[in-house]
Amino acid sequence: KQKTAYEILSGLVGSEMCIRDRYQRRVHGIINLQMVTLAKYVLPKLAYELTGLEPVISRNILDVHYNKHHLTYINNLNVAMEQLQDAIAKQDLPKIVSLQPTIIFNGGSHINHSMYWENLAPISGLGGKLPSPDSPLSKKVHEDWGSFDKLIEYFTKRTTAIKGSGWGWLVMNKAVKKLEYLETHDQDTISMLPDVVPLLTIDVWEHAYYLDYKNARAEYMKNIWKIVNWETVEKRFASTLQLNDQSNQLNAVSYTHLRAHETREDLVCRLLL
Numbered sequence: 001k002q003k004t005a006y007e008i009l010s011g012l013v014g015s016e017m018c019i020r021d022r023y024q025r026r027v028h029g030i031i032n033l034q035m036v037t038l039a040k041y042v043l044p045k046l047a048y049e050l051t052g053l054e055p056v057i058s059r060n061i062l063d064v065h066y067n068k069h070h071l072t073y074i075n076n077l078n079v080a081m082e083q084l085q086d087a088i089a090k091q092d093l094p095k096i097v098s099l100q101p102t103i104i105f106n107g108g109s110h111i112n113h114s115m116y117w118e119n120l121a122p123i124s125g126l127g128g129k130l131p132s133p134d135s136p137l138s139k140k141v142h143e144d145w146g147s148f149d150k151l152i153e154y155f156t157k158r159t160t161a162i163k164g165s166g167w168g169w170l171v172m173n174k175a176v177k178k179l180e181y182l183e184t185h186d187q188d189t190i191s192m193l194p195d196v197v198p199l200l201t202i203d204v205w206e207h208a209y210y211l212d213y214k215n216a217r218a219e220y221m222k223n224i225w226k227i228v229n230w231e232t233v234e235k236r237f238a239s240t241l242q243l244n245d246q247s248n249q250l251n252a253v254s255y256t257h258l259r260a261h262e263t264r265e266d267l268v269c270r271l272l273l
Contacts, residue, residue: 116202131230
């Protein structure tokens, strides 16, 4: 009698328990995902008043941008996520696929705007104040860009020139260990890219500046640096250093040592399942 693949695997591990247990855990994981009640996304609380970014950004434009535009994106995202959950429960694949552009657009907008608000601070507070020269971020900026002035000049020029709507980003590229400038269009978010950690973002959708600056995007970009909160940039950069340290510690552990006491059953389960 010819053995089935399942019987062969069961014989290799000496028991059906390994295969059956892992298969059931995967199936149950999918079922549990369908039963999860998703929390509603909400507007993040601003760390300043609506008048706090004046004169760079007026109360009027901040109110419209934050309480109207950002809130609309969040509401649209919540509706789409409810529809997605329902489609998953019904195993409605066409509906699941059709919802992806809406979730990417509105979810990306929520992610981007939430970071944008954190990147800003009143001039009377942390706005525009560069990190101390001996800070890790300052040293890295000088290493990769030469100076903050050169970084800001390049960032301003490139972001001002974005065609249509989009975002300028300062990121830490973990693969090459360098601070880099990137840009995304519409509501695409940097989180979609591998090996990149966002540190700073500037919104150049017209709703971010038009009520104050009309079509003078260059003037908006020139003034925005007066209210950039470099402290939040420093904290994000510091978190990338911690992640690198943890990763290096894990890589230093011998792979051979990790697998030294792995049983034949564990090996088959890991490789085949």
